Amino acid sequence: MPVAAWSQGPHDGWSGFFDGRRRRSPNPDELRSQALHAISSRITSLYWFNLSLEGLLRFPDTWEPMRRIGRELHAMEPFLLAGDAYAFERRRTAEGRPDWDLASIVSPSAALLFALDTAYVIDPEVNEFRFAEPRQAEFRFRLPPWLREPKEITRIDADGAHDADWRLDGEHVVISGAYSGDAIFLVVSDFKVREEYLQRLGEARAKEAAHPVDLQALKALKK
Numbered sequence: 001m002p003v004a005a006w007s008q009g010p011h012d013g014w015s016g017f018f019d020g021r022r023r024r025s026p027n028p029d030e031l032r033s034q035a036l037h038a039i040s041s042r043i044t045s046l047y048w049f050n051l052s053l054e055g056l057l058r059f060p061d062t063w064e065p066m067r068r069i070g071r072e073l074h075a076m077e078p079f080l081l082a083g084d085a086y087a088f089e090r091r092r093t094a095e096g097r098p099d100w101d102l103a104s105i106v107s108p109s110a111a112l113l114f115a116l117d118t119a120y121v122i123d124p125e126v127n128e129f130r131f132a133e134p135r136q137a138e139f140r141f142r143l144p145p146w147l148r149e150p151k152e153i154t155r156i157d158a159d160g161a162h163d164a165d166w167r168l169d170g171e172h173v174v175i176s177g178a179y180s181g182d183a184i185f186l187v188v189s190d191f192k193v194r195e196e197y198l199q200r201l202g203e204a205r206a207k208e209a210a211h212p213v214d215l216q217a218l219k220a221l222k223k
Contacts, residue, residue, distance in 0.1 A: 002045070005038035007031075009048030009066065010059035021127035025055065028065045029181060030129050033116065035069050036182050039076075040103035040114035042085040046073060053222055060215070067208060068158035072184070074204040075156070075197050076112060083107030087142055093119075100137065106144045111187040113141045113173075117180055134178040142172050147187050152194060156186045160201065161194055 009031065014024035026034065035046060048066060056063070073080075089102040098118035105112040115137070120129045143150070148171060154161040164185055166175045175185060188194050 003041075003043045004045035004047060005043045006047045006049040007035040007038055009051045010055040010062045011050040012052055012054035012058045013050070023059075023126065023128060025059050025062070027128050028061050029120075029131055031062050032065045032069065033120070033129075033182065036114065036116055036184075037101070039069075039073070039080075040101070040105070040112075040116060041088075042080060042083060042105045044080055053218060057218055057222060063213060071158045071201060071204040071208070072156075075200040077200070078196075079105060079107045079110050079112050082109070083112070086111070086144065090118075100139070102139055102141060104141050106147070108146070109188070109190070109193050111141075111143060111147050113139070113175070113185040113187060115139045115175075115179060115183045115185075117182060131181045134180040136178050137176070139175045139183075140169070140172050141175070141185075143187065147189055149189070150187045151189050151191055153185055153187050154194060156184050156197065158201070161186065161198060 008026050010025040012025075039046065046069070083105045084107075086104040086106040087102075088104075090098075091100045091102060093099045101114075101116040101118055103114045103116070105114075117131055119135075120131050122128070123130045148168070150168075150173070153164055153166045153173060153175070155164045156162070164175055165177050166173055166185075168174075173187065175183075177183075186194060186197060
């Protein structure tokens with residue numbers, strides 16, 4: 001079924017810091033993390049909650065994270081629309097602390113594998129969530145029957161497709177590397193599927209270039 005999610009964007013209307021937090025809107029990492037948790041559960045529409053001209057002008061550091069997520073969504077769109085949520089695992093450390101959320105979305109042509117970092121900590125100076133430096137991790141995902149002999153598995157993001165260290169283990173793929181924040185992997189049985197992803201990524205970049213953000217024009221609107 002089609003599912004829409006509203007993810008928290010920058011907003012100017014919150015005030016007070018009784019909990020010690022001056023910034024009431026999400027910082028760039030918090031904004032991205034919230035959105036990817038929704039996307040990894042296989043939504044088909046993402047909306048930014050409470051966007052306003054004042055909020056965008058006050059928190060311009062959120063523009064690029066939102067632009068990158070939009071670019072990634074445009075490139076992943078066919079997999080999200082034709083696919084379905086396949087598996088989910090909440091991993092903890094040996095001490096029981098949050099570590100990673102692992103989720104997968106499968107479609108007839110590809111699988112999207114999400115590793116979302118839940119080991120963030122609170123910055124005591126500003127009471128905002130921060131991710132640590134990349135740490136060595138090993139992610140294990142079960143693949144659907146039609147993708148258990150993949151031609152390629154790459155890490156994907158708004159910049160393109162990148163090599164990943166992976167190996168097959170029966171019905172599963174094991175991906176190793178140093179990661180923080182999040183990592184998205186694309187599993188394909190046909191190389192052209194990856195090329196189509198990159199083509200859609202280029203289309204999104206072209207739209208961004210055709211409609212650049214004009215900070216001075218936004219400031220003039222506020223006046």
